[in-house]
Amino acid sequence: MCEANAFLRIPGKEDELFLEMVDRVVPRDDGLLLEDIFGKRKIIRAKIVELALVDHKIILEKEPQ
Amino acid sequence: MCEANAFLRIPGKEDELFLEMVDRVVPRDDGLLLEDIFGKRKIIRAKIVELALVDHKIILEKEPQ
Numbered sequence: 230m231c232e233a234n235a236f237l238r239i240p241g242k243e244d245e246l247f248l249e250m251v252d253r254v255v256p257r258d259d260g261l262l263l264e265d266i267f268g269k270r271k272i273i274r275a276k277i278v279e280l281a282l283v284d285h286k287i288i289l290e291k292e293p294q
Numbered sequence: 295m296c297e298a299n300a301f302l303r304i305p306g307k308e309d310e311l312f313l314e315m316v317d318r319v320v321p322r323d324d325g326l327l328l329e330d331i332f333g334k335r336k337i338i339r340a341k342i343v344e345l346a347l348v349d350h351k352i353i354l355e356k357e358p359q
Contacts, residue, residue, distance in 0.1 A: 231296035231347050232347050233296070251347065252348045253344065253346050254344070254347075256341070256343065266348060277319075278321065279320050280320075282297050282318070283295060283296055283297060287345075
C-alpha cells in the first residue's frame with residue numbers, strides 16, 4: 230500500500246506526526262482534509278510544504294489563524 | 295515504490311498526464327516543483343487539488359496566469 234504519514238513541521242522542532250496511513254488529501258476552503266486508508270478524516274488549517282512519496286511523507290505547516 | 299503519477303485536471307476534459315513516477319512535490323514561489331524518481335524535474339504554475347496515494351494519483355489544476 231502506498232499511503233503516507235502526514236507530519237506537521239514546527240520551526241525549530243522535530244516534525245510532529247499528525248495522521249498515519251494517509252490515502253487522500255484534498256485542499257478545501259475550511260482547511261486541508263486528510264483521510265487515512267480506514268476512512269478516518271482530519272481537517273487542519275495547514276498547507277502542504279513537501280511531499281516525499283518514496284519516503285511515505287507528507288509535510289504540512291499550520292497556516293496563521 | 296510508492297511514487298505517483300501527476301495529472302492536470304482541465305474542466306470538461308479528461309485528466310491529462312503531466313509527469314509519471316513523481317517522488318517529490320514542493321510548492322515554491324515560482325510554482326509547484328515536481329521531481330520524479332529519476333531526478334527529472336518539472337515546474338508548473340498549478341495547485342494540488344487532490345492526492346489519492348493508494349491510487350498513485352496527484353491531481354493538479356493550473357493557476358490563472
